[in-house]
Amino acid sequence: MARIIVVTSGKGGVGKTTTSAAIAMGLAKRGHKTAVIDFDVGLRNLDLIMGCERRVVYDLVNVINNEATLNQALIKDKRCDQLYILPASQTRDKDALSTEGVGKILEGLSKDFKYIVCDSPAGIERGATLAMYFADDAFVVTNPEVSSVRDSDRMLGILSSKSRRAEKGEEPIKEYLLLSRYSPDRVKLGEMLSVEDVQEILSLHLLGVIPESKSVLNASNSGTPVILDEQSDAGQAYADIVARYLGEDKPHRFIEEEKKGLFGKLFGGK
């Protein structure tokens, strides 16, 4: 049986796709057979971030409509043979996804994969609610900013009331906080909500903090999940997150401002 992870946020543009690509690659690199599914029907982008956009033939909706088999639609990653990508379709039909259809796909994948990562679209429409409906674990990607925190809390409400686990009265979905685009220097200046602030408001278990980082844009430019940039802060943050998720005890990083030299101490830097 696979473990199904949904990467969700409510608010758009907070880093769900960046996160989905990174953690899927991270889990696969640790030897776990992983599939990552783009649920953003109509606006697919995961293929670009994963660097496989030119290899897309069939997509999620084709499989649901029996126009292709799962094996035909899954794209095997060229860098890691444990990783497969299932792209979203570009159809404008909002009803292309059905609960039965998605359920069937996840059931099929479950036989073969250890982890299934669902990259949710923004909002609370069908794509987003279906991405989380079957989840076992939820990675709630939040930016330290008022509207993102508020939307995350709304998603928590949906996770706990409208998921399959909730409807069946099973053990609830495990929810984790991934605080992204964090700038410790701005937190120190009182310009940005701190990790503790966000944790206190959402009362969520913190899986990791991903700093605001130039490496994310560089990675997306070249179609490489940022976790493969092992020198980068964001890449390391995602590697830590994968390790913690797999049960390793890793102290949190990227929460404090980088130590500055004497010059920086005297003049405050930046």
Added chain:
Amino acid sequence: MSLLDYFRSSKPNTASLAKERLQILVAHERASRNQPSYLPQLQQELLAVIRKYINVGQDAITVNFEQDGNQETLELNIVLPDEK
């Protein structure tokens, strides 16, 4: 803390303002999320009944729903007008 940070700290701390606003909003939204959907109508109908007997204002009654583990409580609060 650097010398510059000292002068900077005289600026208003917008992060704590954000936290305060979020805490209030999130608490409010969570409470209304867990409410049964019949609550607003129940409140209206109760008000109509009470007004047959007592002359109270629109906001004289509050209905609170609370969930504590398996126990659900409905709290009804009616403020009677001052005797003239």
